[in-house]
Amino acid sequence: TYLPPKLFDHFLTELNNRMDLSDCRQYNVDHDPNSIIGEEGLQRLQIMKDHGITRLTIGVQSLDDEVLRIMNRPHGHKEAIESVENALKYGFDVNIEFIYGHPGETLDNWIDVIDRATELPMNEIQMYRLKVQAYGDFQGAINTYRGGRREVDIPDFKSTMMMKQMAIDILN
Numbered sequence: 001t002y003l004p005p006k007l008f009d010h011f012l013t014e015l016n017n018r019m020d021l022s023d024c025r026q027y028n029v030d031h032d033p034n035s036i037i038g039e040e041g042l043q044r045l046q047i048m049k050d051h052g053i054t055r056l057t058i059g060v061q062s063l064d065d066e067v068l069r070i071m072n073r074p075h076g077h078k079e080a081i082e083s084v085e086n087a088l089k090y091g092f093d094v095n096i097e098f099i100y101g102h103p104g105e106t107l108d109n110w111i112d113v114i115d116r117a118t119e120l121p122m123n124e125i126q127m128y129r130l131k132v133q134a135y136g137d138f139q140g141a142i143n144t145y146r147g148g149r150r151e152v153d154i155p156d157f158k159s160t161m162m163m164k165q166m167a168i169d170i171l172n
Contacts, residue, residue, distance in 0.1 A: 001035040005043040012051040021052065026093075028055040033075040033083035041083070045090040055093040057126075058083050062098060062105070063113045070104040077116075084120050095124040100167065101160035102130045103153065110163045114170045127167055129160055 003011060021027060029048060036045055036056070048056075062068050063077040075083075080096075087094045096117065100110055117125055155163065 001029065001031045001044070005040055005047060008044055009047045009051075012047065012053075016051060026055050027051075027053045028057055028095075029053050030057045030059065031083070032059055033080045036083045036086050037079055041086060045086060045092075049090050049092075053092070055095065055123075056087045057095045057097060058087065060084070060096045060098060060117075062102070063116045064105070064109045067102060067104045067109065067113075071099070071102055081120065084122055088121060093124075094122040095126060096120070096122050097126045097128065098167075099128050099130050100163040101155045103155075105155055105163070106153075107155075107159060107162055107166065111166055111170065114167045118170065125171065127164065129164065 001008070035041060036058070058080070060080040060083075061071055061073055063080060065076045068076055084094055084096060098113065098117070
């Protein structure tokens, strides 16, 4: 989704030429918030609209700037909110995704994130619990938080389950 608008348009044209989407009721594209803000982001939104895309999933992950920094995300909460607002202005159904249980998250900042998310007029919120599992020989950056190599706490299982329940209660 970071393709320059002209190349993004070409990609969607070729995809649509190769796939019969006539029976699709929903056509979804996943995005990083930064890919649909600014002048190029607005161009991408129009291109998707022109190609019949109806729904956007935006990987917001958090609305807490410190947690986003720890996640190494390329956006802050302002960009995330702007991306949701832009997508809604173009008439898309909007789904935003969050990760809970990430290093740096606490029950308090998670509750704040979900409270702020409920103020956004999006259509759907998805939540994913962070699970850290080794993959082959590559342990990943998240494991640098274990063993005290960084000064960030990782929420334990009980805390993450409380985060999930609090989000369910707030969203209800």
